[in-house]
Amino acid sequence: MASLKVPVTTSDHILGASSGAVTLVEYGDYQCPHCAAAQLPVKQILSHYGGRICLVFRHFPLTEVHPMAGMAAETAEFAGGYGRFWEMHDAIFANQPRLSPELLLTLVSALELPAEEFQEALASGLHAPKVQAHFMGGVRSGVNGTPTFFVNGVRHDADYTFADLASSIDDAMLAMTR
């Protein structure tokens, strides 16, 4: 039973009720088609459970197969520095088929974030250590591909459909009331 080795803290990107009943942690890669496909069920989960759940996203870029994944993760982190992480996160997934350095710059500009600072941050690798730390924390927690989900710290080994995720979340909620 693989379990989350890196606890969720305030330095994480958290969407939804931060003191919610259930914490759903997703390790993902912005160039992975499965992660893009998981966007919809994850959003459905968030709206279905409302204030009883929160989503945490952590980076797991498989750069050897997805050469743009690292830069995309650093771009999301850059936006996060301006409190715009989730908007960038959604924008990158929405534009995944056209992922390129030019596209990322376009998305930065579209969010009215400073383009020059963005390019400096990429060039200096400002956010690379955080992305790598996410990756290694994922490896040590048993992340075995993307997307990998943890429900209250337990790896979800089923599919990423709404029904499968909901089933794990319902089980976690039941376990908490015992």
Place this chain on the structure above:
Amino acid sequence: MSTILAAGARAPDFRLHVTPDQVLSLDEMRGKRIVLAFYPADWSPVCGDQMALYNQVLPEFRSRGAHIFGISVDGAWCHQAFAQARNLHFPLLADFEPKGDVARAYGAYRASEGVCERALFVIDENQAIAWSYCSPIAVNPGADGILDALDAMPTTGE
């Protein structure tokens, strides 16, 4: 469902193709730490497959003085195409002829399907098994168990 060899057992020697024209034996690797990762097949239809993950985690294995090998019943040419497509930087062994013999020796062969289990072995410098694990066939075991096992071994001079 056979039982895989456990920690403390001697790692069975093998001689297998590591490229279409090169053969590697375990005996040649004496004095080195080895990770043997048995897996069912090349070309499984997921991005985050086991070999892609190990490829990404390679620096962590290397920094612990370990040499990782993937092993399946696919032939050397198939492995070559797969390794090129996935940009793999570590060798894949072909347990192809006689098919599955090495997997059988490690207790990691699924005769019903004719493929290897998802079984992991960490082998020490003296070719004894230091740690082993067999994952359900549909579950990629990840890299955490391997790293935990390597971290638990005495520090190596390599």
